[in-house]
Structures are given as structure tokens and as C-alpha cells.
Amino acid sequence: MSAVTNVLPYAVAAWLFGVGLYGIATSRNFIHLVGCLGVCQSATYVLLLGLGYRWGSIAPIFYDHPPGTPAVDPVMQALVLTDIVVGATLTALLLVLTVQAYKRGGSLDPGKLRPMRAGGQTDRDRSSDRGRPAA
Amino acid sequence: MTVILPLLFLFTATSGTAVVLVRDPTRQVFAIAINGLVLTILFDALQAPDVALSELAVGSAAVPLLFLVALMAVRTQAPGEDA
Numbered sequence: 001m002s003a004v005t006n007v008l009p010y011a012v013a014a015w016l017f018g019v020g021l022y023g024i025a026t027s028r029n030f031i032h033l034v035g036c037l038g039v040c041q042s043a044t045y046v047l048l049l050g051l052g053y054r055w056g057s058i059a060p061i062f063y064d065h066p067p068g069t070p071a072v073d074p075v076m077q078a079l080v081l082t083d084i085v086v087g088a089t090l091t092a093l094l095l096v097l098t099v100q101a102y103k104r105g106g107s108l109d110p111g112k113l114r115p116m117r118a119g120g121q122t123d124r125d126r127s128s129d130r131g132r133p134a135a
Numbered sequence: 136m137t138v139i140l141p142l143l144f145l146f147t148a149t150s151g152t153a154v155v156l157v158r159d160p161t162r163q164v165f166a167i168a169i170n171g172l173v174l175t176i177l178f179d180a181l182q183a184p185d186v187a188l189s190e191l192a193v194g195s196a197a198v199p200l201l202f203l204v205a206l207m208a209v210r211t212q213a214p215g216e217d218a
Contacts, residue, residue, distance in 0.1 A: 004141070005137070005140070005141055008141055008144050009144060012144045012145070012147060012148045015148050015151075015152075016147070016148060016151045019151060019152050019155050020151070020155060022155065023154075023155035023156075028158075029158070029160055031160040031163075031202065031205055031206065031209070032158060032160050032163055034202075035154055035155075035160070035163050035166075035167055035202070036154070036155050038154070038167065038170075038198065039151045039154050039155055039170070042147075042151055042170065042174055043151075045174065045178075045186075045190075046144070046147060046177070049177075049178060049181045049183055049186070050181075053181050053182070057182065058182060059182040059183065059184055060182075061184075071182075072181070072182045072183070077183045077185065077186050080178075080183065080186050081185065081186055081189055084186070084189050084190055084193050084194070085189070085193070087193075088193045088197060088198055088201075091198050091201060092201050095201055095202065095204075095205040096205075098205060098209075099205055099208045099209060099212075102209050102212070103212065108209065
């Protein structure tokens with residue numbers, strides 16, 4: 001029982017990271033891909049909090065406990081807090097890039113992404129010539 | 136207490152897998168919000184109430200709203216036109 005519970009946070013973190021990578025590799029939609037990247041990041045939350053956790057200890061708030069009571073590691077919690085904020089920012093940035101790629105390329109499929117050319121013209125625009133503003 | 140923490144870890148792994156396996160982005164938004172809620176409960180059980188609070192605000196409210204905004208921008212905008 002104890003061996004299982006000691007290994008479980010690392011196993012869950014590895015599983016979440018692997019599943020997220022699988023989703024990124026097999027995704028056919030950029031928005032779905034950003035969601036899979038969020039799963040990869042939640043693996044880091046679980047790993048860091050699992051590193052700092054101690055069985056039977058309190059949260060690192062000593063308002064109603066005497067100083068010296070065993071508590072979980074507050075440094076790991078600060079790292080996870082930073083990680084969450086960075087993850088939200090990264091999600092927002094990647095979603096904006098997704099919308100821009102859809103505007104330029106006309107598709108959300110990573111397999112249909114074309115290399116960008118000078119002037120922002122893609123193959124699709126050249127063949128259909130639809131909706132281009134006069135530059 | 137010794138049983139609920141492994142259960143929450145397994146529940147986290149399950150909900151993360153669900154986020155990946157739901158391929159439709161519109162339905163994936165709900166999976167992401169549920170995953171954020173499960174992570175919130177896990178962090179609270181791991182004695183990290185401040186992290187749980189910020190995960191509740193960010194992971195299950197702000198990030199799904201960002202996904203909804205991106206889906207709306209993709210849906211209402213024909214490809215190729217600048218706005």
C-alpha cells in the first residue's frame with residue numbers, strides 16, 4: 001500500500017504527459033492540440049505537488065497551528081502557482097496564433113498548414129483569390 | 136484520508152485522458168473545465184489551498200472561456216479575410 005502511494009504521483013504525472021503528447025501528435029485540429037498541451041502541463045502540476053507532499057502534514061498556513069508543525073513544502077506550491085499562470089498565458093497566446101493561422105491558411109488542420117510567403121499569400125489564396133483585401 | 140488521495144490521483148489521470156480523447160473542440164471545452172475542477176479537488180487534498188483557488192479560477196473558468204472565444208472567432212470568420 002505504501003509503495004503504491006509513494007509511486008502513484010509520479011506514475012500519474014508520467015501518464016498525463018504521455019497522453020498529452022499522444023494527443024498533440026495525433027491531433028487534426030489546432031484548438032484540440034492546445035487542449036492536449038494543457039494536459040501535458042497538468043502533468044507538471046501533479047509532479048511538483050507530489051514531490052512536495054508529506055503524509056499527515058498540514059497546509060503551510062500557521063495561523064492556527066504552532067510554529068514547527070510538520071507542513072507540506074510551500075516552495076513547490078509557489079512553483080505550481082507560477083506554472084498555472086504561465087500555462088494560462090501560453091494557452092491564450094497559442095489560441096491567438098491558431099486564429100491567425102486559420103485566417104491566413106483557411107484551415108485548422110496542422111497537416112494542411114502551408115509555409116508562409118512574402119506578402120502573406122498562400123497557395124489557397126492564389127488559386128481561389130477570395131476575400132483578399134487590395135494591398 | 137489514505138484512500139481518497141490515490142482515488143483522486145486516478146480520477147485526475149482519467150479526466151486528463153478524457154480531454155485528449157474528446158476530439159471535437161466544442162465538446163473538449165467541457166472536458167477541460169471538468170479536468171480543471173478535478174485538479175482543484177486534488178490540490179485541495181494535497182494541502183495546497185492557494186494553488187487550488189487559482190486553479191479553480193484559471194483552469195475551470197478562464198481557460199475554457201478562452202477556448203470558447205477562439206471557437207467563436209474561427210466560426211464567425213471566413214478564412215482569408217482580415218478583421
